[in-house]
Amino acid sequence: MNPTARSGLGKALWANSLFLMLIAVVAIFSILLPQSYFSLANAQMITSTNAVLALLALAAVLPLISGQFDMSIGFTLALAQSLCAGLIIHHGVPPLAAGAAVVAAGMLIGLVNGLLVARGGLNAFITTLATGIVVQGIAQLYTGGSSLFGQMPGFFLSLGRDRMLGVPLPLVYVMVVAALMWAALRYTDWGRRCHAIGGNAKAARLIGIPVERITVQVFVAAGALAALAGVLSTSILGSANPNVGLNYLLPAFAAVFLGAAPAGPGRFNAWGTVIAVYALAAGISGLQQFGAAFYVEQFFNGGALLLAVALARWMAVRAAAATR
Structure with missing residues (x-):
């Protein structure tokens, strides 16, 4: 194979590395655990229970594309x-x-974040972490710090538990949201402006892009998606816990950064994020079925985040070297 073909093959493999990793993980555990892992029921369980995390990870994508964090x-x-x-x-x-x-409440939280960051000039990471702690306090005040249980309409529960042609509805929602986000970011002026702001906000402002307005819109959209994930979670579980925020937050960011690694430094995207969520979930599920302790999920997600950061750094160094 000539060097050019070899280089092209390498780039193709790297660009699709997350999908190949997902296939490899599923194949390995299917061989090792054919009775429990390699089954339709297990696949439905993984895709359904991780749909909430996937939606939350997609909520994190929009601010990151625009150069901001929403904690x-x-x-x-x-x-x-x-x-x-x-x-x-x-x-x-x-x-x-x-x-x-509830989605309107999420949009209001996003609006507050956006105004503080875009209009107030505050650091997004610290600001949204602070507002997040306040939001957690509101949740604990509303619930008395306890989980909520009770009778819910069957129609509402079916939205989170039913299937369409064997495919869990939560996975359908994730795919629809990811497709809409991908199309908006790739084919609309708004999406191109988000990327421009994330690349260089000062340059974007100089060419007439309304940086502050779009930044506010991005935070509002992130708040809406996070709230939608909460609604879906309620529909799946039939209950609520006001203290689950951190349980979802760190795995969501791990998936977002891992999903961006094959595309290059800072190239956050919807489809990579979704694939990363399910690649991590497939691995964790396999390890748990092997009898791994409950805390293996923390090691797995933390290791994935470190891997994503290291890969992003490696890609940046390679890109810098190539331009010399």
């Missing part, structure tokens, strides 16, 4: 979960109305 999304999910369950169980609000109200 409040995990806490927004927890508040959304609590509000949704509370409105339905304790106040008798119809599920669709409760879901709409």
Whole structure:
């Protein structure tokens, strides 16, 4: 094989490395655990239970593309979960109305974040971490710090538990959201402006891009997606826990950074994020079925985040060397 073909093959393998990793993980554990792992029921379980994490990871993508962090999304999910369950169980609000109200609350949180960062000039990481802690306090105040349980309409529960042609509905929602995000970022002026702001906000401002306005919009969209993830979680579980924010936050960012690694430094994207979520989930599920301790998930996600950061650094060094 000539060097050019070899180089092209290497680039193709690297560009699709996450998908190949997912296939490899599934293949290895299917061979080792043919009775339990290699089954439709296991695949449905993995795709369904990790759909909430996938939606939250997609919520993190938009601010990162625009050069910002939103650390409040995990806490927004927890508040959304609590509000949704509370409105339905304790106040008798119809599920669709409760879901709409909760998503509106998530958008309000995103609006506050966006105004503080874009208009106030505050550091996004610290600001959204602070607002996230406040949001967690609100969730604990609303629930008394306890989980919420109670009777929910079957229609609402079916939205998170049913299947369409054998495919869990939560996975369908994730694919629809990822497709819409991919199309918006790739084919619309708004998406191109988000990328431009993330690349160089000062240059984007000089060519007339409304940086502050789009930054606010990005945070509002992130808040809406985080709240939607909370609603989906309530529909799947039929309950709520106001303290789950951190449990989702770190795995979500691990998936986002790992999903960006094959595309290059800072190339955050929807499809890479979704594949990374399920590659990590497939590996964790296999290890747990082998009898690994409960904390293996923390090691796995932390290791994935370190790997993603190292790969991003390596890609940056290679890119810099190639331009010399």
